[in-house]
Amino acid sequence: MKILIVEDERSLREAIGNFLSSEGYRCEMAENFEIASEKMSLYEYDCVLLDITLPGGNGLKLLDAYKKDEKKGGVIIISARDSLDDKVSGLELGADDYLTKPFHLHELSARISSLIRRLNFQGNRVIKFEDIEIKPDSREVSIAETSIHLTRTEFELLLFFVQNQSRVISKSAIAEHIYGDNSDMADSYDFIYSQIKNLRKKLNEHSSNDYIHAVYGVGYRLSGK
């Protein structure tokens, strides 16, 4: 899977590249409008991460040209501009997702994997982790071939964990993913805690392995045997 990261800020570009590379993606970088324009027209990518404010031009123009070229890869806009106009015109121009800075790398990674799954498998894909099977579109989960029922939040949690497997995910990244704008609710971490406890219980009823581990003081990690 090839990903192009178009971002003018070097540290952010490298952090994203670093994180995604360790997930097995092949990452290429573009730090300005010109380079991005060249790469986007010459090569094929599974996903382009596109910053709007770039030296040399507006990222929306790149998006427009990319879509006119009928490229297949998805585009996720990553922007510091939380402006509604940008969001609307970005999505109208054909962007697949819009992520406002600052974001967690886990969130970005989850969005990328959802997008690639959507584009490449028309949603029929089954995500497997050890003995867990997730069908994201029908929201079905089975463990060791036994179907289990999860609440909406529990399902989102499990999917997020699987999309970021073996990684330490902080409580705030989880809270932001699940609750979005409401993640700053005073007790959101307590809810995360109790939701994860419920999820763990349901998983452990059917599986011999305890996959979700607490990382003291920080968050959680999903890891296999």
Place this chain on the structure above:
Amino acid sequence: MKLLTKTNQYAFLMVASVLLVGAVFLHFTLQYVISEEVSEILETELEEFTHAVGQDPEFVRTESTAELEISIVSKIHSPDAFRDTLIYSAYEEEFIPYLQLTAYRKINDQYFRFTFRESLIESNDIVAVLVGVFIVICLLLFIGIIMLNKYLSGHLWKPFYIMLDKLKVYEMGDQIYAANSGSDIEEFNTLQGALEGLSRKIHSDYNNLKEFTENASHELQTPLAIIKSEIDLLLQDSHLPDHLQRLGIIEETVNRVAATNKALLTLSKIENDQFRGKSTIDLSALITDILEQLSDFIGAKELTIQFANEPYEILKNAPLLRILFQNVLSNAVKHNVQQGVIIIRLEPNKIVIKNSSSEVFIDPDLAFQRFAKANPASPSPGLGLAIASKIAEKLELRLDYQIQEGLHALTLTF
């Protein structure tokens, strides 16, 4: 008061004072001129009668008329004297004003007293008619001025009113104000030029401010994004529990900064009128949607929600309305107690949201201020209600906060 009314008022004052002073002046001038004339007539008569009596002493008649009395007296009593007098006229059946000249003359060793009178009634009539005509002229002049003013305000002032109408609908941040009033009057053209210059300045200032907001957003969001990303990366590499815990603290702090920055940006965007346009929104659906998002929090606190989900449509700016209810409802959940209650009532022109609360009631004036918190140790930046009140202002709603039956109650009045 309208310009036309004001002008007419001044015209009226002017005409009224001219009328008053002029009528009085005219009256007395005429009176004086007429009485001089009558005096001259009387003196001429005196001359003539003195002469006639000198020629023919038999001329003296004993019977007297209203106009003339001649009698023989023993001596001269007083010098010649004019005086006004009233004499009853049987014919007119009223007293008639006369000017009377009394004079004593010694003619052929005899003393005579002459009394001549001239009726003033006709001259008084003339004065009355003249003053009347003068008043009519003044009134005509006043009507003329009013009509002229009306014409002027309709034609001469037309460009001014065109500019005024355009200015009334001019909104800050709109394109530059330009009213082609098509006037050839220098003052109006200067005014138009000044307005255009002013609006151009406002427009550019407004854009600069907007850009500043966006730049501030960019300048802060990107470093925050870098810090967050680096923490996420470090979390993967650190294995010392001590380090992980510290990273956790750093991350939570960064999140607080990010949340505050985001709230401040939202506030400045609202202040900069970056949310425009209206659409019809089903408020019930919006509230249901927000409650759904908050369902985990509501469930965990075992809150009872009283909300009759009936269609309730209003015409407002959709994003602003969403932010408003997002803030208000999440506040109602956040500050609620275990097994508390939230009551949402949609009434015509009024929405009331009541909730039980763990917080002490803060003075409403304070509550809507930025960074106001009941509990200073709370990690929340205290911008939620400030944003809500700013939005209410923009949406032209009134936001009240009080205690009702032991519950914190927010009332939105349309």
